[in-house]
Amino acid sequence: MEEVLKLMHTPYVGDFLPFFAWIDIGGHQKKMIALMKRVDVFFDEVIENRRRIGNSESGIMVDKLLALQEQEPELYTDQIIRGFIMKKMIALMKRVDVFFDEVIENRRRIGNSESGIMVDKLLALQEQEPELYTDQIIRGFIMIMLIAGTETPYLTLEWAMSLLLNHPNVMKKIKNEIDTHVGTHRLLQEDDLEKLSYLQNVINESLRLCPTLPMLLPREASQDTKIGGYFVPSGTMLLVNAWAIQRDPVLWDKPDEFIPERFEGRSDDKYKMLGFSVGRRGCPGTSLGYRVLGLALGTLIQAFEWEKIGDEQVDMNAFYGLSMAKLTPLQALCKPRPNMIPLFG
Numbered sequence: 001m002e003e004v005l006k007l008m009h010t011p012y013v014g015d016f017l018p019f020f021a022w023i024d025i026g027g028h029q030k031k032m033i034a035l036m037k038r039v040d041v042f043f044d045e046v047i048e049n050r051r052r053i054g055n056s057e058s059g060i061m062v063d064k065l066l067a068l069q070e071q072e073p074e075l076y077t078d079q080i081i082r083g084f085i086m087k088k089m090i091a092l093m094k095r096v097d098v099f100f101d102e103v104i105e106n107r108r109r110i111g112n113s114e115s116g117i118m119v120d121k122l123l124a125l126q127e128q129e130p131e132l133y134t135d136q137i138i139r140g141f142i143m144i145m146l147i148a149g150t151e152t153p154y155l156t157l158e159w160a161m162s163l164l165l166n167h168p169n170v171m172k173k174i175k176n177e178i179d180t181h182v183g184t185h186r187l188l189q190e191d192d193l194e195k196l197s198y199l200q201n202v203i204n205e206s207l208r209l210c211p212t213l214p215m216l217l218p219r220e221a222s223q224d225t226k227i228g229g230y231f232v233p234s235g236t237m238l239l240v241n242a243w244a245i246q247r248d249p250v251l252w253d254k255p256d257e258f259i260p261e262r263f264e265g266r267s268d269d270k271y272k273m274l275g276f277s278v279g280r281r282g283c284p285g286t287s288l289g290y291r292v293l294g295l296a297l298g299t300l301i302q303a304f305e306w307e308k309i310g311d312e313q314v315d316m317n318a319f320y321g322l323s324m325a326k327l328t329p330l331q332a333l334c335k336p337r338p339n340m341i342p343l344f345g
């Protein structure tokens with residue numbers, strides 16, 4: 001979308017002097033045509049994907065358009081649907097940019113570099129190195145933090161709660177741990193997390209069985225290399241199947257079972273556990289992620305009684321995209337634990 005917007009916003013001399021369009025000065029048209037071909041391939045994949053797995057009740061725009069296509073195929077062609085997606089994405093990117101610009105302007109006006117707020121720190125760096133820390137780069141930072149730092153925790157939380165609802169004995173064990181170390185007179189706080197080792201094991205076991213980025217982020221070989229005896233030419237895209245590694249029977253005992261106890265007293269799982277990945281491109285939000293998960297999951301268990309809806313196990317089927325979400329969103333029943341009610345304020 002960035003490339004599309006850039007080309008759309010570049011003034012093109014051929015629009016004003018048709019002769020230049022004919023000789024395509026600067027290769028603008030050629031670039032646009034090549035880019036649109038790539039965009040079309042991508043949108044076709046989206047449409048085919050939704051045609052295969054979507055349903056008209058999902059609330060997803062493409063599913064709705066495909067339902068309309070069934071009624072009026074000559075009106076809602078794939079071409080038209082591609083146009084709708086494009087329009088929506090461009091509008092969204094523009095809104096996101098306007099919003100981020102407002103955030104930056106706002107912090108520029110009222111922020112200070114001691115506040116601990118990321119944008120303030122980046123603006124302070126901008127004063128020292130303006131050509132490195134442009135507004136564009138700062139917008140990119142905000143975007144990546146929002147995208148990378150929100151979806152993964154809430155997906156992990158949903159998987160963990162689903163696993164716990166299917167394993168009430170584990171849920172009970174966490175509750176006992178929290179009641180013992182924190183009690184019921186106050187809500188769990190960040191400082192308590194280091195005492196809650198079983199909660200930590202549950203988070204690790206959830207990340208092992210249900211990694212939210214099952215293939216991590218794609219890598220590209222920067223030079224010819226050899227991995228595991230295979231020759232990998234420079235420029236090859238490499239995917240790490242974290243999901244498979246975390247369920248490999250050679251590495252894990254009873255790999256498909258939910259057994260948080262397997263993490264008790266262990267510290268040698270670094271390269272087997274890729275929930276946050278490892279190495280130079282591993283997740284920079286690991287410690288924040290663990291804390292957010294510990295606080296959110298711990299508080300939900302401390303404050304509420306949870307139950308499945310009906311006798312059936314919670315469906316654990318996944319929808320595989322770049323991230324791994326539940327195919328059917330989790331629904332559960334909860335009620336506050338009586339002695340917690342006064343704490344809700």
Ligand code: HEM
Pocket residue numbers: 144145148149150152153154156212213216217218274275276277278280281282283284285286288289290293
């Ligand atoms: C449950 C919480 C989280 C999980 C499971 C998680 C998992 C991951 C994984 C698996 C990667 C890919 C690393 C790779 O390909 O090697 C990643 C990348 C990343 N994560 Fe997280 N993450 C979480 C929370 C966060 C938070 C809270 C932030 C920041 C506020 C964050 C920021 C990032 C960023 C910026 C990257 C890209 C790093 C790069 O490309 O170098 N993540 N995360």
